[in-house]
Amino acid sequence: MSQTPRHSTERAVPTSADVARLAGVSRATVSYVLNNTASVRISEPTRHRVRAAAEELGYVPHAAARSLRAGHTRMVLLPTATHPVGPLHHQFFGELQWALRRLDYTVVQYGSLGLDGDEAARAWAELRPVAVVSLGEVGLTAYGVEVLKRSGAKAVISLAPRRVEGARCLVMDQREVGDCAVSHLVRRGRQAIGVVMPVERGLELFAEPRYEGARRAAERAGARAVPLPLSYDEDAAADLAARWPQLGLDAVYTYNDDYAMLLMRALQDRGVSIPDDTAVIGADDLLLGRLLRPRLSTVHIDMTTGRHMAELVDRAVRDPDRVPERHDLMRVRAVQRDST
């Protein structure tokens, strides 16, 4: 094997030059054939030789080299959540990725657990993504957006509850969720309303706006909204339930259906009657809510399809200036069952 200077197990990665050599053509021709370049005619026999050579060597183009030459990438970067954020988001993410790939983007999720917003933005920028779509997992700042744009990102889109300067802001205003829940409770005649807020890190970005909306709705109606921090475990729920009588509440909106289930069980174990003593409403309309007894009232969220979102991204990439700053991508409605 006089050809291989390296250790045999570590044979070099084949390049287009290797393909060219094996096919007996130039690297240019290889490129034309493998990319089906329209502006150039290559004879059928040549095409065939090139393809066969590529196949034989197991040639895979080098994305970095390609994008370096091209001066841009087609990478869309999606920061990933630090916390499981529910089947809704999961489905949305899946659809979005699928749809973006159909539009010929390379979709990559980047976990940024433990990085602050600006560190994360710099790390993302090194990859030169053409677009970044954040659901608000990481605190994107105006500076972060600027870094990304300077690094060539055509579209920085935030679906975060909070507005971020410089980013195109496709809003999913989580305040509406809390507002909807509390308004429902008020309509059912409740006036002293607890609002369960998860203490889990990574959920604040959703929990706080939801509380904010709840507070707003209570205020509007002349009702009381009392924040109730709760961690997602049985003991914490039992503690809260033990304090329940002193709190003097006649209703509670929990962050989502999971927390509702947790609290309902603890309340029922203490003999609190639902909905007579305390009405309970969750959010996200998870299947489990329908399996509880009493059946759980909830806030149902209609989210845009990932396909729609992908089109928005694509439009923003093609023509950054022609996409409106704000969209509404979320509709909420209360679903009454037996717990309110």
Add this chain to the structure above:
Amino acid sequence: MSQTPRHSTERAVPTSADVARLAGVSRATVSYVLNNTASVRISEPTRHRVRAAAEELGYVPHAAARSLRAGHTRMVLLPTATHPVGPLHHQFFGELQWALRRLDYTVVQYGSLGLDGDEAARAWAELRPVAVVSLGEVGLTAYGVEVLKRSGAKAVISLAPRRVEGARCLVMDQREVGDCAVSHLVRRGRQAIGVVMPVERGLELFAEPRYEGARRAAERAGARAVPLPLSYDEDAAADLAARWPQLGLDAVYTYNDDYAMLLMRALQDRGVSIPDDTAVIGADDLLLGRLLRPRLSTVHIDMTTGRHMAELVDRAVRDPDRVPERHDLMRVRAVQRDST
């Protein structure tokens, strides 16, 4: 602005050459300073000028150019699940990413929904990852592994239930879960055991081995194991519950706790008594199981920490030949509560 040939909103992305020009030094010096190259001494004033220039321009290095020059990347690619696969995996993934980043890897998740195993492998290979860690979301084939290795991946690690030729195989054998559940039921005196299998796509890779293990345990004990396909919705569960008496089962192992909750509710609504008529055991030991009445028995899974896994990856990258082919990363045990 005679300097800027482009449209003003589309000013060029700053390169190290721009930094060099602004600082009045060469590109080499910029590289030395920004990478803290140890083998070269740069005067403090120069370092300062370079850093200031980089800051002012908002310079971010170009990962593609860097890795092209270096001849390798430090990217670890994690294919993402098509289906939400539970808080266990989520936590594991989070830890793994965090730990890998501490070891100076760039971690990227790649969603492959709708790609087959070989397409996916090629797409991943274009990014020239130094390692791929698959949880089995995508059917990795021997060919796929070969493509990745030829493209320079030092470590292709599969945590999949199934063994994949060529890949280092750090096994999380899901069969043990089903085996453990059914063995538990047999110990409790049950002989006719249903095994609920989710029909949701993307879960087969976990569901089938779990069933396989259940079947194996039943056979060993001279019991019956009956597969029961079930989709994750109320109506499907109600249908199954309606057919329950004819099935003649005295116990059921559901794929996981979520499916257990779904089925338990449907059975209870039909007046089936749990555990007297039918014992139920789930898996994954989710919090919700403890909130059900009767409390749900389950299979608890202890998974390796992400930190441990990250070390394994790192070792495999540094010295591909010195990492054993097989590890066990999972321990299971039955947790008895009130449903069995």
Add this chain to the structure above:
DNA sequence: TTGAAAGCGATACCAT
């Protein structure tokens, strides 16, 4: 202590 220049892999312009 700093700079000049080669080269990583792929592409696209300009010749032939």
Add this chain to the structure above:
DNA sequence: ATGGTATCGCTTTCAA
């Protein structure tokens, strides 16, 4: 119809 070659941004060897 095909090939030669400059180029993208960065690192690193060698020279000064």
